[in-house]
Amino acid sequence: MMDTSLEFCRQKEDLVRTVRTLQVTSQNTLQRAVPLLSSQTGLGLLSTSQIHQLSEKTTQVCRNLEDVGNLLLFRQDELTQTIKVPGTGGSSSLQWCSDGSLYVCGDNGPYIHLLNSHGRPSQALHCFEDSLFLPDSIAMTRLGSIAVTDITDGIVRIHSPTSYPPWVRVGGDFKSPKGIAVDSSGRILVAEYTAGTVQAFSVDKLYRVHGVKKVSGLQGPQYICATPDGGFAVSEECGDVKLFSNSLKLCGSISETYQHVFGNPSGICADPEGNLLVADVQKKNITLFPLTGSPISIVSRGLCKPAGITCSPFGLLYVADSGDNLVKVYKYRVKPYYTPTSPRKSGEAQSQTPRA
Structure with missing residues (x-):
């Protein structure tokens, strides 16, 4: 020792x-x-080849330092808790709330389960309108309401406790809506699987749809998440993860930017620093893609069929593992406190890991 x-x-x-x-x-x-280059016209004995060589080596050293800095910040396979979700099927989507509670939905029946900050079931929202329906993906609107996609009926619903029935249909022409998210401006983002599109729109207090815009050309879009810069990211089944700006313009892809090969990317989320985390069903792992530097394996073992993921600003990653109907909680960051105005800098904060 x-x-x-x-x-x-x-x-x-x-x-x-x-x-x-x-x-x-x-x-x-x-x-x-600096004084020599500013006052003299020549470069002394320094040759062009030496400048080129220095530039290449400096670039590589900077990359190595970025990787070192990132690796110091993050942890791997640090499972802190497993939460059994009520029901018999698998869970595919979840939403973390600022009070530490968690909404979970998926194939475990026509319910959305609310788990408290200790991981215990505290409420179940019954998914019933004219008949029972199975929510596929879940997000929280700016007003604090739960919005879900129903890929079977091809619609989007928002939960309204003051209405009867409490699920209100959101108007729109949806084709196999799957993933759902809410961006920084409050717009609802819906990934349409068979159409290969993402539909962005606003909803008023009367649940009327405004300002519908679409992004097309995607290959089987599944999960979607908002990013801190106002844009969003979309995972494509058996393909890639595409990045878009707040004006819905394609900014690039993860595979091209990081030279990363996916198996079947599924759940995605972005933490407050802008790091993007992606679950891979085929490879049964979760990889973090930092703003700068190389990809980092956050979870490399212990997953059966990772689906939806979400993270808290306290360095916790929540994984809906539909293979064994568990929510698995990982501590993926060394110092969990984020300073929004100063990315990459953190201070000490009390851990908010849910108690077993």
Whole structure:
């Protein structure tokens, strides 16, 4: 035990020494180079090939430092709790609430289950209008109402406790609506699986639809999530994860940006820092894609069929594993407190891991 602890301390010292050496050396070079480059017309004995070589090596060192910084922030396979969801089927979608509670829905019946901050069932919303329906995906509107997709009937419903029945149909021409999310402006985003589109629209207090816009050209869009920059991300079955701006313009894809190969991307979520987390049903893992740096494996084992995922601003990741009808809670970040105005910087905060 002592040898392991001593070796661990030495590794930390080596890393600190290495980073400090890079900092001091680069600062000294900068202090010498800037006055010379500003006052002289030539480059002295420095050749073009040396400049090119320095540029390439600097780029690689910067990438390595980004990766080191990211790896220091995150954890892998740190399961803190498993929550059994009421019902016999699997759970495919969930929504974290600011009070620590969790809404869960899926194939476990015509219900949406509300779990309290300790993971215990506290309420069940019965999914019934003219008849029973099975909610496929779930999101929370800006007014605090629950919105769901019903892929069987091809509609979107919003729960209204003051109405009877309490589920109000949202107008719109939906073709196999699957994933649903709400962006930073309050618009509802719906992924239409067979149509290969994402429909964005606003809903007023009378549940009337306004400002409908569409994105097309997707291949089997499944899950969708809003991103902190005002845009959104969409997972494509057996394909990729596409990124869009708040004006619904395609910004790129995860596979191209990070040179990552997906099996079958499913649930996706973005944390307050803008890191994107993606579950892969085929590979049975969850990967985090940071704003800069290489992808990081957050969950590499213990999953059967990961579907919907969501995360809290306290460094917790919630996974709806439809393979064993469990919600699995992981601690994926070292310091869970986020400072919204200063990305990548965090302070200490009390952990809000639900108690078993």
